[in-house]
Amino acid sequence: MFTLVQHSGWAAAGKWDFKNAVELRTLSGTSAEDIRKAGGLIFDTYSEASIAEHNENYPPELKGMIPRVNGSFSNKEVQGQKLYIPEVK
Numbered sequence: 843m844f845t846l847v848q849h850s851g852w853a854a855a856g857k858w859d860f861k862n863a864v865e866l867r868t869l870s871g872t873s874a875e876d877i878r879k880a881g882g883l884i885f886d887t888y889s890e891a892s893i894a895e896h897n898e899n900y901p902p903e904l905k906g907m908i909p910r911v912n913g914s915f916s917n918k919e920v921q922g923q924k925l926y927i928p929e930v931k
């Protein structure tokens with residue numbers, strides 16, 4: 843299973859272009875129930891997570907190539923990266 847977290851380009855390397863971007867992460871060490879309780883997303887397959895990663899990073903209204911999600915990041919971490927909480931529409 844997979845979820846989305848704050849991009850390691852920001853979380854690990856501090857590159858500003860990735861501050862508002864996400865990347866997929868396996869649920870190693872974190873339960874799906876904990877992710878759901880925090881408001882995060884759960885994906886059964888890598889393919890589903892990869893598609894969601896792209897769609898969240900590049901919403902239709904985005905102009906340009908720097909990724910920018912519409913959601914926010916939780917204080918809950920998955921493998922050292924903040925959990926992504928999608929925007930409620």
